[in-house]
Amino acid sequence: MSDKKIVFFDIDGTLYEFEKGIPDSAVEGLKRLKENGHIIILCTGRPVSSLFPEILCLPHDGIISGAGTRVEFGDKVLRNELLSNELLMQTVPRMEKNGCTAVLEGPEYLSCRMDGDAFDYFRILLRLRDDYPERLKEMELMTDRACKITVAIKDMEAFERMIPELSRAFELARYEDEPYTEMMPKNISKADGIRILLEELEIPLKNTYAFGDGPNDMEMLQYVEYGTAMGNAETQVLETAKYRTEGMWEDGIYHALQRYGLI
Structure with a gap:
């Protein structure tokens, strides 16, 4: 059993902000964490197909992506879970009929209705279209390889009526202040991905730390020993996390790593 400490970092809203980048203090904190021999895992709702160079250049030893659907450490892939195409064909048209705009997210690419309004809701599609067009394609429900679905909701009442049925087949991470759901x-979450990695590395829970800000981080922050909500986190995250730190742009990562004695 390893006595190393392992630290899991959400990306968006924790380490990285779209069009603003990564706080210098967070980069320095991760560098010092690595120098001190601790294990760094990027733990994100993004699939690997939308992890851009400025994110991947951060010090890290492994990646839990797609909100726990894919787990990799070094060159080894420990999990690569995909949604069945039958489930996609059953679910997506019904959601679209009820006013949702869906994006399918997979390890190789994202897919959407390219002539629809997805580009109005998802900035990441614009980045893919402009810089990595090979990672973006027209939605084809019968053949697409997707690990998760993210939807923009235009008719909340109609979506609410679908929740009991959707909850039987999916884990739902719902945002408080924005009309989006992942x-x-x-039964798959970031926490479940962490469990797989800890078993592989034989690291005990007492040596685990995590940082996050959004609804798909809640299970992770509750599962690890030192689950820490960013100061800019959603209210539901702040209320359920065991610990909290300053906001992302208030050097929250760096200060917390210092307080934990990791750097």
Whole structure:
């Protein structure tokens, strides 16, 4: 059993902000964490297809992506879970009929209705279209390889009526202040991805730390020993996390790593 400490970092809203980048203090904190021999894992709702160079250049030893659907450490892939195409064909048209704009997210690419309004809701699609067009394609429900679905909701009442049915097949991570929901395979979360990695590395829970800000981080922050909500986190995250730190742009990562004695 390893006595090393392992630290899991959400990306968006924790380490990285779209169009603003990564706080210098967070970069320095991760560098010092690595120098001190601790294990760094990027733990994100993004699939690997939308992890851009400025994120991947951060010091890290492994990646839990797609909100727990894919787990990799070094060159080894420990999990690569995909939604069945039958489930996609059953779910997506019904959501679209009820006013949702869906994006399918997979390890190789994202897919959407390229002539629809997805580009109005998802900035990441614009980045893919402009810089990595090979990672963006027209949605084809019968053949697409997707690990999760993210939906923009235009009719909240209609979506609410679908929740009981959707919850039988998916884990739902719902945002408080924005009309978006992430949909992962049932019983899969960042916490479940962490469990797989800890078993592989034989690291005990007492040596685990995590930082996050959004609804798909809640299970992770509750699962690890030192689950820490960013000061800019959603209210539901702040209320359920065991610990909290300053906001992302208030050097929250760096200060917390210092307080934990990791750097």
